[in-house]
Amino acid sequence: MITGTTRLYAIVADPITQVRTPEVLNNFFAANGHDGVLVPMHVAANDLADVVNGLRHMKNLGGFIVTVPHKTALAALCDELGGAARSVGAVNAVRREADGRLVGEMFDGTGFVSGLKSQGHDPAGKRVLLLGSGGAAGAIAYALAQAGVGHLTIANRTLSKAHAIISKVQAHFPDARLDAAAADPAGFDMVVNATSLGMREDDALPIDTQLLQPHQVVAEIIMKPEFTALLQQAQQRGCTIHMGRHMLDQQARLMAEFMHGSAF
Ligand SMILES: NC(=O)c1ccc[n+]([C@@H]2O[C@H](COP(=O)([O-])OP(=O)(O)OC[C@H]3O[C@@H](n4cnc5c(N)ncnc54)[C@H](OP(=O)(O)O)[C@@H]3O)[C@@H](O)[C@H]2O)c1
Incomplete structure (x- = not known):
């Protein structure tokens, strides 16, 4: 059940229909009693910076997952990168901090x-x-x-x-x-x-x-x-x-x- 307290998450990709992350993570949230929902977001490379800037301002957004073709471009749009992301020069998950800062990391x-x-x-x-x-x-x-x-x-x-x-x-x-x-x-x-x-x-x-x-x-x-x-x-x-x-x-x-x- 999505309510006013539900925390939002997303996966950003282009194309999007093949991604399995929404099923996997929504099941994971349910199994762990987390009031959160992850939705697919179909975003073209040219629009990525605009979308990410918009997401930065969404106060109930926990973060988003990033896949092909945005992993490298997203690293440049984050405010802070974890060690693996810095070493690889790419991110596959981003956390939105309470002040809107975006922290990226690579979990491969x-x-x-x-x-x-x-x-x-x-x-x-x-x-x-x-x-x-x-x-x-x-x-x-x-x-x-x-x-x-x-x-x-x-x-x-x-x-x-x-x-x-x-x-x-x-x-x-x-x-x-x-x-x-x-x-x-x-x-x-x-x-x-x-x-x-x-x-x-x-x-x-x-x-x-x-x-x-x-x-x-x-x-x-x-x-x-x-x-x-x-x-x-x-x-x-x-x-x-x-x-x-x-x-x-x-x-x-x-x-x-x-x-x-x-x-x-
Ligand atoms: N299980 C998971 O969660 C997961 C996550 C990420 C990726 N993957 C899989 O990992 C694989 C690699 O992904 P990637 O993103 O690292 O790809 P990538 O950046 O395109 O790298 C491909 C690698 O394969 C080598 N290669 C490709 N064709 C070759 C050939 N004919 N002979 C010898 N070497 C060849 C490349 O060598 P050169 O450097 O010489 O071109 C390069 O080292 C893919 O199959 C992908 O599906 C799995």
Whole structure:
């Protein structure tokens, strides 16, 4: 029931009809007894600044979630950014403070690490090979360093992008042990696919799966298909596999708590 006391939240995107966040977060609010509602807002890139400025003045707005194509543009429209958002240069959730200031943060990485922990795979002290250097990989690298990863190696087709992520993460975590190398899983406890390879049936594998060892955890962030070719082959090699959906499941809770300003 929406009443005069209901707190408002939104997801801002273009296109909008594909988003699942309203179902997920409204269920989450209901399950946690929170008097809030999250609605979809279809906003074109050219209108983003005007809409965000309007939202700033809505006193009963808790915050909003941001997705394609606005994640980078929104970072420039916030008054303050959290550490992950500063490192990645993008936000996916914004909290509106009581005075109208907007605080942005990026939860891709913390969602991924929370997802790992929820399945019993704490990356603290572990040697991790991260494949990819796009937006998601940058956020995951930051969150793994924050979680105390033992050693993080980043492998990417465009190696300069791996080095760029390493510099940004090291600026926040100077003691973190990070390097860039080829996509060879030998010697790692965990391999994380943060490339977009695996979304399409004819995609190449992001790694030579013959090199995987049974003691390794192979984690995916692709959600569709849930059981990517990489995960199938890793499982056949005896590895422990970790699905992409865990990242999104955890992000919902983290973003809701961030916009609410405290844990539920
Ligand atoms: N589970 C979740 O909650 C969640 C959240 C965010 C994203 N994702 C998924 O994560 C994936 C990456 O997203 P993103 O936003 O980081 O994308 P992105 O910024 O476009 O980065 C794509 C990455 O994949 C690499 N790549 C693409 N095609 C390749 C190819 N043919 N060969 C080798 N490498 C290739 C790119 O390498 P180059 O740098 O060399 O181009 C880059 O490292 C997507 O599948 C997305 O759906 C999942």
